[in-house]
Amino acid sequence: MNQSIPIDAHSKGQSKKAAASGWIGSALEYYDFFIYATAAALLFPQLFFPSDNPAVGIIASLASFGVGYIARPIGAVVLGHLGDRHGRKTVLVYCMFLMGFSTMCIGLLPTYQQIGIWAPLLLVTMRLIQGFAVAGEISCASSMILEHAPSGRRGYFASFTLQGVQAGQLLAAAVFLPLAHFMPADQFASWGWRIPFLLSVVVVIMGYIIRRQVDETPAFSEQKKQDVETVLPVVEVIRQSWGDLLRVICMALAAVIAIVASVFGATYAVQPAYGIGFPAGIYLWIPLLGNMCAVILIPFVGNLSDKIGRRPPVIVGVLCAGLLSYAYLYAISIHNLWLSLILSVLMWGVAYQGFNGVFPSLFPELFRTRVRVTGMAIGQNIGTAMTAFLPAIFVTVAPPGSENIPLKIGSLTLGICVVAAIAAFTTRETYRIRLEDLGKRNAVPIAKEEYDRLRAEAMQGTARTAVPNDLASQLRS
Numbered sequence: 001m002n003q004s005i006p007i008d009a010h011s012k013g014q015s016k017k018a019a020a021s022g023w024i025g026s027a028l029e030y031y032d033f034f035i036y037a038t039a040a041a042l043l044f045p046q047l048f049f050p051s052d053n054p055a056v057g058i059i060a061s062l063a064s065f066g067v068g069y070i071a072r073p074i075g076a077v078v079l080g081h082l083g084d085r086h087g088r089k090t091v092l093v094y095c096m097f098l099m100g101f102s103t104m105c106i107g108l109l110p111t112y113q114q115i116g117i118w119a120p121l122l123l124v125t126m127r128l129i130q131g132f133a134v135a136g137e138i139s140c141a142s143s144m145i146l147e148h149a150p151s152g153r154r155g156y157f158a159s160f161t162l163q164g165v166q167a168g169q170l171l172a173a174a175v176f177l178p179l180a181h182f183m184p185a186d187q188f189a190s191w192g193w194r195i196p197f198l199l200s201v202v203v204v205i206m207g208y209i210i211r212r213q214v215d216e217t218p219a220f221s222e223q224k225k226q227d228v229e230t231v232l233p234v235v236e237v238i239r240q241s242w243g244d245l246l247r248v249i250c251m252a253l254a255a256v257i258a259i260v261a262s263v264f265g266a267t268y269a270v271q272p273a274y275g276i277g278f279p280a281g282i283y284l285w286i287p288l289l290g291n292m293c294a295v296i297l298i299p300f301v302g303n304l305s306d307k308i309g310r311r312p313p314v315i316v317g318v319l320c321a322g323l324l325s326y327a328y329l330y331a332i333s334i335h336n337l338w339l340s341l342i343l344s345v346l347m348w349g350v351a352y353q354g355f356n357g358v359f360p361s362l363f364p365e366l367f368r369t370r371v372r373v374t375g376m377a378i379g380q381n382i383g384t385a386m387t388a389f390l391p392a393i394f395v396t397v398a399p400p401g402s403e404n405i406p407l408k409i410g411s412l413t414l415g416i417c418v419v420a421a422i423a424a425f426t427t428r429e430t431y432r433i434r435l436e437d438l439g440k441r442n443a444v445p446i447a448k449e450e451y452d453r454l455r456a457e458a459m460q461g462t463a464r465t466a467v468p469n470d471l472a473s474q475l476r477s
Contacts, residue, residue, distance in 0.1 A: 069388030075135030080374030107197025152455025159302025252383020293349030301357025317354015322417030368439030
């Protein structure tokens with residue numbers, strides 16, 4: 001039997017610490033992951049994948065960006081299992097160390113001119129380790145924050161995971177921007193690009209200090225005491241929650257918007273083969289401005305999802321972003337830098353945040369505590385892995401010199417967004433389901449009046465939470 005007790009000061013503090021840990025850890029880890037995306041679009045075609053045909057070098061470089069996503073489903077299974085069996089906190093520390101190590105190694109790699117074919121092979125190997133490590137980050141961080149959050153505010157608190165991710169991308173762009181602007185071009189191409197990768201030593205040090213401060217969640221601790229089943233989490237998810245897993249995969253395809261904005265868009269605008277001619281340093285302002293808007297909007301969207309539900313922001317956000325992709329690519333095609341900046345902000349920085357601000361709460365809410373990390377990790381990472389090679393596919397479909405590039409790539413982008421919107425529409429609403437009932441198909445939502453009261457109490461710092469009797473006695477003590 002469950003009972004309601006006031007959340008004590010320690011529990012309130014842990015809610016805030018979990019959110020802060022998720023934010024900072026995700027920011028640092030995704031800084032590592034996305035500085036690769038910037039380098040792959042701007043520099044790696046010449047440094048690691050030289051070719052007599054510029055299009056071949058571009059495709060190979062962008063394919064190496066996608067390789068990191070190949071390892072993500074594998075990392076999702078392994079790290080999801082560890083997160084559901086040994087704790088969210090443990091996995092978050094593992095992810096941090098793996099990501100920091102692989103990123104620092106990329107910063108030390110010789111180029112193709114120095115060691116030949118070994119250069120791209122080693123680069124791809126480090127990218128695989130990056131992909132494996134990042135696979136457990138969002139799912140573990142989101143689950144930990146969600147399980148620490150007070151009733152009625154799960155969407156708001158969990159959104160800080162993605163705000164951290166966007167802040168990491170913002171930091172990645174911000175580090176490259178001054179280097180590209182103020183360093184001589186030959187020095188930037190020779191050794192300046194290595195600086196952002198070597199700064200990843202900060203990830204290892206800061207991440208460990210921050211994440212050791214957070215306790216394991218009460219929900220996981222209670223589940224661990226009751227857990228007597230031996231079925232692997234991945235097997236249980238596939239057997240019992242395959243429909244929700246498929247929906248998460250399809251919704252995660254919305255990541256195509258980030259790909260179009262930051263990877264293919266950069267390649268289309270900057271690489272000489274396309275003939276657009278945007279300066280690399282100036283074009284770095286596009287991800288910078290987009291992520292600035294994202295950092296501001298995500299908590300508001302998460303809070304909105306606590307009021308109106310998870311599905312509406314996702315559906316509206318991905319469809320609007322898909323439509324705006326046409327205009328964004330068209331602005332690049334007509335060499336209008338300022339218009340492309342504005343449309344990038346609207347597409348990526350505003351519309352796409354309807355998805356970004358909600359999925360950190362929606363995805364883990366679809367699964368039970370004992371398989372929550374595994375379910376979200378596998379679904380999200382398979383979906384994003386399916387979008388990983390889109391930049392290379394886009395270049396193949398619309399190579400340099402081809403016609404109607406905005407129409408071709410915009411249509412592909414919108415089609416993928418429609419799939420994500422349909423998946424969100426068919427997903428059950430979860431925002432008024434009690435934490436202990438999440439993942440149960442027959443779970444009865446809290447009455448709207450009761451939910452609004454709980455949410456108001458949570459916002460005032462007087463929230464109450466439903467916990468098992470034995471755990472309630474521990475919280476009182």
